[in-house]
Amino acid sequence: MSQPVELPRWIDLVVLPAVNLGMAMLVSAVVLVIVGQDPVQVLGLLIKGAFGSRAGLSYTLYYATTFVFTGLSVAVAFHGGLFNIGAEGQAQIGGLGAGLAALALAAYLPAWLMLPLMVLAAMVFGMAWAAVPAALQAWRGSHVVITTIMFNFLAAALMGYLLVNTLKEPGNMAPESRAFGDSARMPGVHELLAWLGLDWPKTPLNLSVLLAVLAAVGVYLALFKSQPGYALRAVGFSPEAARYAGIAPKVQIMRSMMLSGALAGLVAINELAGVQGRLLAEFVAGAGFAGIAVSLIGRNHPTGIVLASLLFGALYQGGAELAFEIQGFSRDMVFTLQGLIVLFAGAMAKVAAPALGRIYKTFSRHPAVGAAHG
Amino acid sequence: MTTPSAGALAPAVLMRGIDKRFGAVQANRAVDLTVPKGSIHGIVGENGAGKSTLMSILYGFYQADAGQISIDGRPVQIHGSSDAIAQGVGMVHQHFMLVDTLSALDNVMLGAEPHWQLTKARAMVRARLEPLMQASGLTVKLDALVSELPVGERQRLEILKSLYRGAHILILDEPTAVLTPAETEALFDTLRGLRKQGTTVLLITHKLKEIMALCDAVTVMRAGAVVLDSAITATSLDGLAEAMVGRRVNLGREKSAAPHEAGPVLVEANDLAWHDALGVPRLDGVSITLRAGEIVGVAGVSGNGQSELLDVLSGMHAPDAGTLQVGAQHFDAAHWIDPGRARALRVAHVPEDRHLRGLVLPFPAWESAVLGYQTRPRYSLRGWMKQRAMHDDCAGMMERYDVRPRNPALRSSKFSGGNQQKLVLAREALPEPQVLLVGQPTRGVDIGAIEFIHGRLRALRDAGGAVLLVSSELDEILALSDRVIVMNAGRVAGELPIEQCSESALGRLMAGASVH
Amino acid sequence: MDEVALGSLIASTLRVSTPLILCALAGTLSERSGVIDLGLEGKMLMTAFAAASVGVASNSLVLALAAALLVGVALSMLHGYACVSHRGDQVVLGMAITMTAAGLTVVLGIAWFNQGGQTPPLTDAVRLGPLFPGLAAAVKDTPFVGPVVGNGLLGHDAFVYGALALVAVVWWLLYRTRFGLRLRAAGENPAMVDAAGVSVLKMRYAALALNGVLSALAGSYLVLALTPSFIPNMTAGRGYMALAAMIFGKWHPLGALAACWLFGFLEAAAIQLQGVVLPAALGGGQVPVQAIQALPYLMTVVLLAGFIGRAYAPKALGTPYVKER
Numbered sequence A: 001m002s003q004p005v006e007l008p009r010w011i012d013l014v015v016l017p018a019v020n021l022g023m024a025m026l027v028s029a030v031v032l033v034i035v036g037q038d039p040v041q042v043l044g045l046l047i048k049g050a051f052g053s054r055a056g057l058s059y060t061l062y063y064a065t066t067f068v069f070t071g072l073s074v075a076v077a078f079h080g081g082l083f084n085i086g087a088e089g090q091a092q093i094g095g096l097g098a099g100l101a102a103l104a105l106a107a108y109l110p111a112w113l114m115l116p117l118m119v120l121a122a123m124v125f126g127m128a129w130a131a132v133p134a135a136l137q138a139w140r141g142s143h144v145v146i147t148t149i150m151f152n153f154l155a156a157a158l159m160g161y162l163l164v165n166t167l168k169e170p171g172n173m174a175p176e177s178r179a180f181g182d183s184a185r186m187p188g189v190h191e192l193l194a195w196l197g198l199d200w201p202k203t204p205l206n207l208s209v210l211l212a213v214l215a216a217v218g219v220y221l222a223l224f225k226s227q228p229g230y231a232l233r234a235v236g237f238s239p240e241a242a243r244y245a246g247i248a249p250k251v252q253i254m255r256s257m258m259l260s261g262a263l264a265g266l267v268a269i270n271e272l273a274g275v276q277g278r279l280l281a282e283f284v285a286g287a288g289f290a291g292i293a294v295s296l297i298g299r300n301h302p303t304g305i306v307l308a309s310l311l312f313g314a315l316y317q318g319g320a321e322l323a324f325e326i327q328g329f330s331r332d333m334v335f336t337l338q339g340l341i342v343l344f345a346g347a348m349a350k351v352a353a354p355a356l357g358r359i360y361k362t363f364s365r366h367p368a369v370g371a372a373h374g
Numbered sequence B: 001m002t003t004p005s006a007g008a009l010a011p012a013v014l015m016r017g018i019d020k021r022f023g024a025v026q027a028n029r030a031v032d033l034t035v036p037k038g039s040i041h042g043i044v045g046e047n048g049a050g051k052s053t054l055m056s057i058l059y060g061f062y063q064a065d066a067g068q069i070s071i072d073g074r075p076v077q078i079h080g081s082s083d084a085i086a087q088g089v090g091m092v093h094q095h096f097m098l099v100d101t102l103s104a105l106d107n108v109m110l111g112a113e114p115h116w117q118l119t120k121a122r123a124m125v126r127a128r129l130e131p132l133m134q135a136s137g138l139t140v141k142l143d144a145l146v147s148e149l150p151v152g153e154r155q156r157l158e159i160l161k162s163l164y165r166g167a168h169i170l171i172l173d174e175p176t177a178v179l180t181p182a183e184t185e186a187l188f189d190t191l192r193g194l195r196k197q198g199t200t201v202l203l204i205t206h207k208l209k210e211i212m213a214l215c216d217a218v219t220v221m222r223a224g225a226v227v228l229d230s231a232i233t234a235t236s237l238d239g240l241a242e243a244m245v246g247r248r249v250n251l252g253r254e255k256s257a258a259p260h261e262a263g264p265v266l267v268e269a270n271d272l273a274w275h276d277a278l279g280v281p282r283l284d285g286v287s288i289t290l291r292a293g294e295i296v297g298v299a300g301v302s303g304n305g306q307s308e309l310l311d312v313l314s315g316m317h318a319p320d321a322g323t324l325q326v327g328a329q330h331f332d333a334a335h336w337i338d339p340g341r342a343r344a345l346r347v348a349h350v351p352e353d354r355h356l357r358g359l360v361l362p363f364p365a366w367e368s369a370v371l372g373y374q375t376r377p378r379y380s381l382r383g384w385m386k387q388r389a390m391h392d393d394c395a396g397m398m399e400r401y402d403v404r405p406r407n408p409a410l411r412s413s414k415f416s417g418g419n420q421q422k423l424v425l426a427r428e429a430l431p432e433p434q435v436l437l438v439g440q441p442t443r444g445v446d447i448g449a450i451e452f453i454h455g456r457l458r459a460l461r462d463a464g465g466a467v468l469l470v471s472s473e474l475d476e477i478l479a480l481s482d483r484v485i486v487m488n489a490g491r492v493a494g495e496l497p498i499e500q501c502s503e504s505a506l507g508r509l510m511a512g513a514s515v516h
Numbered sequence C: 001m002d003e004v005a006l007g008s009l010i011a012s013t014l015r016v017s018t019p020l021i022l023c024a025l026a027g028t029l030s031e032r033s034g035v036i037d038l039g040l041e042g043k044m045l046m047t048a049f050a051a052a053s054v055g056v057a058s059n060s061l062v063l064a065l066a067a068a069l070l071v072g073v074a075l076s077m078l079h080g081y082a083c084v085s086h087r088g089d090q091v092v093l094g095m096a097i098t099m100t101a102a103g104l105t106v107v108l109g110i111a112w113f114n115q116g117g118q119t120p121p122l123t124d125a126v127r128l129g130p131l132f133p134g135l136a137a138a139v140k141d142t143p144f145v146g147p148v149v150g151n152g153l154l155g156h157d158a159f160v161y162g163a164l165a166l167v168a169v170v171w172w173l174l175y176r177t178r179f180g181l182r183l184r185a186a187g188e189n190p191a192m193v194d195a196a197g198v199s200v201l202k203m204r205y206a207a208l209a210l211n212g213v214l215s216a217l218a219g220s221y222l223v224l225a226l227t228p229s230f231i232p233n234m235t236a237g238r239g240y241m242a243l244a245a246m247i248f249g250k251w252h253p254l255g256a257l258a259a260c261w262l263f264g265f266l267e268a269a270a271i272q273l274q275g276v277v278l279p280a281a282l283g284g285g286q287v288p289v290q291a292i293q294a295l296p297y298l299m300t301v302v303l304l305a306g307f308i309g310r311a312y313a314p315k316a317l318g319t320p321y322v323k324e325r
Helices: A011-032 A040-051 A054-079 A087-105 A113-140 A144-164 A189-195 A207-225 A226-237 A239-244 A251-266 A268-276 A287-297 A302-325 A332-347 A349-365 B051-059 B081-086 B104-109 B118-136 B151-164 B181-196 B210-213 B237-245 B308-316 B339-344 B353-360 B389-402 B417-429 B449-464 B474-480 B503-511 C003-032 C041-058 C059-084 C091-113 C133-138 C145-154 C157-175 C177-190 C190-196 C200-226 C238-248 C255-272 C289-304
Strands: A176-179 A278-279 B013-022 B025-037 B038-043 B066-071 B074-076 B090-092 B170-172 B200-205 B215-221 B225-231 B265-277 B281-291 B294-299 B321-326 B330-331 B347-350 B435-439 B466-470 B483-488 B491-497
Touching: A011 A040, A011 A287, A011 A302, A011 A349, A011 C091, A040 A302, A040 C041, A054 A087, A054 A207, A054 A226, A054 A251, A054 A268, A054 A287, A054 A302, A087 A113, A087 A144, A087 A176, A087 A268, A087 A278, A087 A287, A113 A144, A113 A176, A113 A251, A113 A268, A113 B491, A113 C289, A144 C238, A144 C289, A207 A226, A207 A251, A207 A268, A207 A302, A226 A239, A226 A251, A239 A251, A239 B353, A251 A268, A251 B281, A268 A278, A268 A349, A268 B265, A268 B339, A287 A332, A287 C091, A332 A349, A332 C059, A332 C091, B013 B051, B025 B215, B025 B225, B038 B051, B038 B181, B038 B210, B051 B081, B051 B090, B051 B170, B051 B200, B081 B090, B090 B151, B090 C003, B104 B118, B104 B151, B104 B225, B118 B151, B118 B181, B118 C157, B118 C177, B151 B170, B151 B181, B181 B200, B181 B210, B200 B210, B210 B237, B215 B237, B225 B237, B237 B503, B265 B308, B281 B294, B281 B308, B281 B466, B281 B491, B294 B449, B294 B474, B294 B503, B308 B347, B308 B435, B308 B466, B321 C059, B339 B347, B347 B417, B353 B417, B389 B417, B417 B435, B417 B449, B435 B449, B449 B466, B449 B474, B483 B503, B491 B503, C003 C041, C003 C145, C003 C157, C003 C177, C003 C200, C003 C238, C003 C255, C041 C059, C041 C091, C041 C200, C041 C238, C059 C200, C091 C157, C133 C145, C157 C177, C157 C200, C177 C190, C177 C200, C190 C200, C238 C255, C238 C289
Parallel strands: B038 B200, B038 B215, B090 B170, B170 B200, B294 B466, B294 B483, B347 B435, B435 B466
Antiparallel strands: A176 A278, B013 B025, B013 B066, B066 B074, B215 B225, B265 B281, B265 B321, B321 B330, B483 B491
8 A cells, every 4th residue: 555655844845846846847948949949048038027127026016916816715725625716707706796896886985995895895706606616515515626617607608798788888899897986996006106205117016916915914814823714724634523623514615615715806906906997807817727826836825825926927927028028939838837837736746745755765864754653 | 173084075275374464463373274165164253353364365365474275175375366266265345345336247247247248248147147146045136236235135246246256165254244134144044055055155253143053163263363163063152252252360450449439420322323324223222321430331343333322422423313411411313412512511532533533634733632622712712723822732731641752833643643642532531521432542552551541541530520431452441441331233232340241241242142 | 490590500519519529428438437537628729739730731631630639648648647647636637737738739839830829721631521522412402301401410521420429439338348347337436346356547547548539539620620720729618518518418428418419509509599588587688698608507507516416426536546455
C-alpha cells in the first residue's frame, strides 16, 4: 500500500509551489521556443512591463485585485472541502447586484453610502448564486462541481437576457446598461494620490485594491481565528470528526459556499464600480478560472493567494505589454501558463511530492519527519 | 489431535509450521492445520487470534515467513490468490466482492468469461451454472441484479463464484455475521450438501454454537498459536469456550480498599434497535444502565454491536427505536441526543477510531485539543477563538497525560498512535465528565501508557463518574470493570458482576451460549 | 411549420448534435470506468485546432484526422498518467486541460497562421461533403418526403451517420462484450475487479484511449463540417453541454444520444422558438432566446437535484483506485 508522503511544512508550503510554478514556466518556455520567441527576452520584458513603470505597476495591482477576490473565493470553498468552479458565474451575478443597486440609487445617495451598498449588494447576490448549488449538494447530494459549471452557463444566459432587454441603455447598440451615477464610481488611486499632492498616471487601479487587502485579512481571520472558521475547516478535513464535535456538515457546506460566492461577487466592485461605470456582461473575463490557479499555487492560504494574485496580475499586465512589444505575441500565452499552473500545482501535485520527499530524505542527515507510528 | 491413518486420502489442506509476523506482532506462531478431505472444519478464536491471517496465507493474500502448505497431498507454493484459485481454493469474504448494478450471472463470470461476446459467454456460463446450482443446492436468481438480492442470496452467489472457478476447498470468513437465523440454517444445509459432494469447507468464526452444530472438527487459536485441535465429538461448548478465552491466572485486577457501591443511575437506555443499510440488525433490543462510580465493560468479539452501542449512546447515530434517559433528560428515537447535547449533559466520548473521529489529523494539536468543545465560553468569545486559552489547555493536557512531544503547535498526525490516544483521552476525561463512553482506549498504545490510561479511568470512577468501556481486549475488560456486559449478535447475551466473571462463563456468553 | 422548414430543422439538429454525441460517448466511456472527464471541452478544442492546422498545411483529410486523433489520445493519456497512475485530482486535471487548450490553441494559431488565432479556411478537398450526394436530389421532388427526409436525413456527411453508428458501437461494446462488462465493473467496484484478476489500471487507460479517439472525432468535426476555420474558443461550451447530456442520459449511450438530440434540437430551434408567444398563464410575452440556450443546463441541474428521477453515477467515479494489499 502506498504511504501518503509527509513533507516538512516548509517544503510543503514554499518549495512545492515553487517547483510546480517552475515546471509550468518551463513548459511555457518550450512553447515560446516552438513559436519562435525567446523565453528569456519574454520574461525580461514581462517583468519590465509589470513592474518597470508606475503605470505598469498600477495595472498589475488592478488585475491582482480581481484575482485576490476569486482566489479567496476558491480557497474558502476548498477549506470547506468543496471545489467551487462557479466563481465565474457568481462574480457575474454579483455584478448584477451591484449594478442594480447603482442604477436604482446612485442618483439619490452620496458616494460614502452608495459604494458600501454596492459592496453589500454584490456580496449578497454572489452569495445567493452560490447558495443554490450548495443546498443541492448538502441536501440532495448533487455534485457541486457539475452544478456550479451549469450555473456558470445559467448566469451568462441570465446576464445576456437582462442586458439585451431589460437593462439595456436605450439608443446604445452594445448590451450594456446606462452609466452609473457619479456616486457609484469607486475613486481611482491616481485621484486619491492627486488629492494628496502626488502625481500618478491614470490607470484602472482603484480603491478596490484596499477592499482586496481587507478581504484577504478578513478571510484569514475568519478561517484561522474564528470559531465558525474552525468548524468550516474541520468539515473540510474530516466530516466524521466534525460530526463527532457537534458540527453539522450541511451547515458548513452552505457557509463555505456562500462566503465563497460573496467573495467572488466583489469582483464587480473592482471592475464595474472601479473601471466600467456601467453594467455589462463580459466583465469577469475568465477571472473565476484564474482564481482556481491562484488558489492552487497559493496553497489555499490568504498570504499565498495575495502573492499568487500579484504574480498573475504581473503576468496579465506583462502579457499585455508584450503583445505590444513583440510581434506575434498574444496574451493567450498567459492563459496557457495559467492552465499549466493548474496542471502542475493541481492535478500533478502528487507527482512532484513523492520525488521531493525522496530528495529531501537523501539530502538531509536526519530521517524525514514523518508520522511516527506507535 | 486428528491423525490421518495410513492409507486414507491425503488431507485436503495441510499447513505445517506456519509463522507470520507483522512488525512487532507475531500473528501466527508455528501453526499446524490438518483438514481432511470432504469435511467441514471450524477455525475459532477471538479477534487477533490469528485465524484470519492463517486463512489469508492459504488464499495467497500473504506469504508465510516459514512453514509449508500442501493441498491434496501435494506441496504447493501460493504466491497470490490466482495461485490459490488454481489449486482449487476459494474464499468467501466477510464483505462481499460484488458489483451491485450487474446481474448475478455477470458477477459470477467477471474475470473468467469464456467468450469475448457477452451473449455467448452468458449462455456458456449459464449452461455450467445450472447443473452446478442443482448439485450444490445453491439457488440464485442468475438474471437479477445483485442490488435486488437479499443478503443470504448474495452470499450463495459468492459461494457459487468460487465453485464456478473449480474450488473444492472453500474458506468462509464469518459467514453468519450478516444472516438471520433462518438464513444461517439454509447456509448450513448448503454446506452439508457441499460436503456430501466432497467439497472441503473451512469455516472461520467465533460462534461456538455454530461450530458444534455444523463442523466435523475444530481448531482453536489464541494469540497466534493453536491451543486446541479436536474432532467435534471429542470436545464441548464449554471446552471450546475455555480454550478460546484461555486461563488467566493473574487478571491484574487492582484490589481496592472497599468494594464499589454503585451510585445513582446516570444513564439508562432501553430497547435500542438499529438496522444497517442491508437490513441486518446491529442492535436488537439492547438495554443498559450506567451508575455513578462504576466501570461497565462491554465484552464480546468486535462486530457484535459494541461499536453501534457507542455510536447510539454518544449521539453519533440515532437508533431506529429505543429510549434514552440522561439525568433528567429523556430522548426517544424520533428526537435523539446529538453529540453537542451529550457533551452539554457531561457525557464524554473517546471514539474507537481516533483518526477518523477523535482528531482532525491536519489540525495542530491545540486545535484538536478542543474538538467538541470549541463553542465553550472558555475557548470562544463572540465567535472569536481564544487561542491563548486553547494553547494553554492543550499544554496542560499534554503535561497531565504525558503526551510527547509536548508541542501544542505540532500537527495531530505527527504524534504517535499512543500519544494521539492520550491526547484524546485527556480532552475527554480532564473536564471530569459524569459519564465517559470509551472505545478501544489502548489500541495501538505502548505498555507504559496502557497502565497510565487504566489508572485515569479508575480515577474517574473513584471520583463518582460512570465509565462505559468497550474493548476487544478481554484482559482490559477484566482488569478494569466492576460489571461486565457481553454482547453477541446485537443483543446483550448476559451481564455479570466482576466477581462472577470466570473464563468459561464469559467465553460461553461471547460464543452465544447462555450461562448455566 | 412547412415541410421545408421542418426538413432544415431536422438537418440542423442532426448536424449540431453530432459533436455533442461524439463527446458524450467519450465522456460516457471514461466515467463508466470511474474517471471523471471535465476536459472534454479542452480536448475538443485542441483536436479541432490540430485538424485545422494540419488540414491547411497538408490539404489532406486523412492527415488532418490523424493529427486530431494523435492529439486527442495524447491528452487522454496525460489524463491517465496524472489521475489513474498518480491519483491526481480528476476534476482539477480536466480544468487544467481546458484552460491550457484555450490558450495554447490561440498562441500556436497566431504563430503559425498570423490571423489573430484563426486558421485559414480548409479547402473542400479536406472538408466533408455529403456521404450520399445523389440521394437527396433523387427524392427532392417527392411531396413531403422530399424536403423532410431528403433534406433532413439523407444529405449529411459521413460523421453524422458515423456518430449514430458509433452510438450503437459503444452500446455494443459496453453491454455485449467482455471488455465492456469489465469496464463497467471497474467504475462500480474496482476492488472486486482487482480481486477477480483484472487490472483496473489497464481498463481505465483503455477507456481513456477510446475517450481520446472520440473527442478527437468531435473536435475535427467542428472544422471539417461546421465551420471551415478554427476560431479561438470555437467549442463555446459544447464540451460542457456534452457532459450535461451524458449525465442527463444517465451514463448510457442511448440516453446520451436522446439527450444530445434534445439539446441539439433546442439549439437548432432557438431561432424559431424565440418568437413563440407564451400563454397568458405563464405571463405572456415572448420566449427569450437565452431561456432556450439555458434550458439544457437547467434541465441537468433539475435532474441532479433529483426532481425528475435520480441520476446515479458509477459508484467509484472520481475515486482513484489504490490496491489494498
